[in-house]
Amino acid sequence: MSRPLDPRTACRRYALVSALFWLPIGLALAPMVALFTERGLSVAAVAGCVAAHSLTAAALELPTGGLSDVVGRRAVLAAAGLVGLAGLLLAALGTTAWVLALAMALKGVARALSSGPAEAWYVDTVHASAGPDAELRTGLARGSTASTGALAVGVLIGGALPWLSGLGPDLGARLSEATSGLVLPLSLPMLLGVAVELAFVAYVLTALPEQPRPPATLRGVLRGVPAAIVGGLRLGGGDALVRRIMLSAAAAGSALVTVELLTPGRAVDLTGAPESGAVLFAALACAGFLCSATGSQLAPRVARLAGSGERAVLVSLGAAAGGLLLLGATAAVTGPAALVLLALGYGFIYVGLGAAGPNENDLLHRRVDSAGRATALSVQSLALQLIGALTGLIAGHLPAGAARWLLGGAVLLAGALLWTRRTAPLAEPNPEATSVPSPSR
Template sequence: MTTPPQAVAFPGRLDERTARRRFVAASFLFWLPMGLALAPMVLLFTERGLGLTAVAAVMAAHSLTAAALELPTGGLCDVIGRRPVLAGAGVLDVGALLLIGLGTTGWAIALGMAFMGAARALSSGPAEAWYVDTVHAHSGPDADLRTGLARGSTASSAALALGTLAGGALPWLLGLGPDLASRLRAYTSGLVLPLSVPALLGVLVEIAFVAHVLVALREPPRPPATLRGVLRGVPAAVAGGMRLGARDATVRRILMTASAAGTALAALELLTPGRAAELAGTAEAGAVLFAGLATAGFVCSALGSHAAPLVARLAGGSERAVLVSLAAGGTGLLLIAGTVLSTGALALTLAATGYALVHLGLGAAGPSESDLLHRRVGSAGRATALSVQSLALQLVAATGGLVIGALPAGPLPWLLGAAALLAGAALWTRRTPPVPAPVA
């Protein structure tokens, strides 16, 4: 019997179940600190004395750094290995959370956000690439990937939901005891505020993440990396990823689908806070409503990801699953658009249903898209391909946000997001020929 491609033994090779557990744990541990820091972040920055313009600038430091490093870090991961790059992302996040939680000046906070952006770029793909490589090494290229990818995506969304809830609740609980908050400020000379605590708690979780990566995510030995090899290998890996997107029809569809999802997410992130304030009656009440909606969105994304294997089975494969899931998300945005000019219980119910449908649809589509991508991409370019996919989403989200922000208020901005998702679904109405990708 011949050995299937990639089913090549290496010392300490993991079985599928063990690899899945470790991948899920890595996904959860990486995203939990992000959720903890997310809820109080803007309020913390304003408490440190930053105006809204300065807050926007430090946020831009994160986005621009992540976008600039997305492709080079994906190539680096394919050259030197998954584990060192993922551990490096965790170390950078430790520094980022410390600067965000303790920084008292704009430059320190901006540096922390840039570190976080670099960590986001480094983390975009290595854990998923490690999981797929490990499963292929154990069971060959035809092994089931959707279940593990779905559980990893579920864990990421669940971590964000739990972190957002805890990150919003901790400063509030600390604020209930004025003496406790005062002592906290006094003992730390004003460095630690109640709003800082979630980010500093995230540092401890991030340290646990780095330890998990170094201990649990074993991978086959690679030739020792040299500086010359890295300098030559990273550009070659990036170029290979870009060429793959140009020549492979399925990968092109996946990148265009990521772009559609970026437009939809831009619409949600930009328009939901204002809509929440309209429904709640005041900006303060709207902020509370939006925090609840954001948490509910993460939960719905987790549920959608968990259901992705079932959706694929019922739909008849990953391609049909992406079609059905994106169509559901587009329908959700249409429901929201239809209620923009309405008030009352029915409008609120329909808007909430639409919001849930968008996140359920995007959550269910993700694992099937990843399953399709990994079947067309070999191990040598896997992390780079994931970085190209992530970059497509980020760039279109940024561009789409500018367009959506310039449109007049009303249903039109929501309709643009709906049209993008429905167009993304339409890409999958025709099946692509089953051309196997190299897996070596």
């Protein structure tokens, strides 16, 4: 690449590639459990498939981050799209437990491959065009907004498409009969996701130019990936600010797992029936994604009002912790007041976490160079997933009621309190003067 893209174009392309990656995940989210159940899987078997996804993603986080730092962002992102496409196709058409578990494992591989390269590409491109002190927060916020907005849209389409396909006379039955039972109405959102994955791969290969890298050899990869992983771990352990960012990600993972684990059951308790509880939870999930997108969009403004990126993280995580405590309070309240607290708590959690993320990553990219950027992002994602899984296991053994909510709230509050002291002065460019304009659609 002879000349790097300007920051405005890089921001627009980063936002679009983020949306294209997360839209298929949103499409599959709503019908997945129902489809697997329709294929004859028990609840325990479905849980095993979900575990296959989570464990695969966690195991590959660091190796795939190092791979991106060695062979390049574009190649790894394209591989993520192709593997994700295969996972969605198997999930849509699979009829046995082992095929569906393989589908979820492939989706976990895709998730690990995608963790960091797009954001690393954006930061590398802006730094190459505007220098290492270029303002990043606005572009990172736009990418995060695009991701969560795509998830919200995907959840809505994924939930509505099977229902719409059943409006015609026996359309679902005819569809299943014509495909020998391979394609059910619940399969349609995932098949649509396959088409989006194809568009994602094509866009990555044509719209994300990179600075030339030395040709990757097998020996170079085998040496470079472990070195990148070790460098990322050393950075997390040796730099106080990076360590604080990683611990904050772990606290956010604890909060998210608490919400995802406990909210469905609380929704059923509040509405009095599983069906209506599922509808309430779907509405809350979509609203949560939209709140997260709003929080991401507000991240630069929060930093300006707070006076620095570090103070913005403190305020944002504190608000999210308050929201989780509000959800815990619903365990002792019934009626309309419980619904109001549930909605407010959900809003505070996702707006707060959405605003914290771009500010944390803006600070992270000022500490990490291009050679270890994707690995550092993978370490951050790994911390979120591992502590989240641990919190879920502990919460499941606590007594029912507020105690389960308070665990996640306490961990997130501890993550917020880490930011009460500054570690070292950082250059804070003026966002008003250098912010990236909103990407055109």
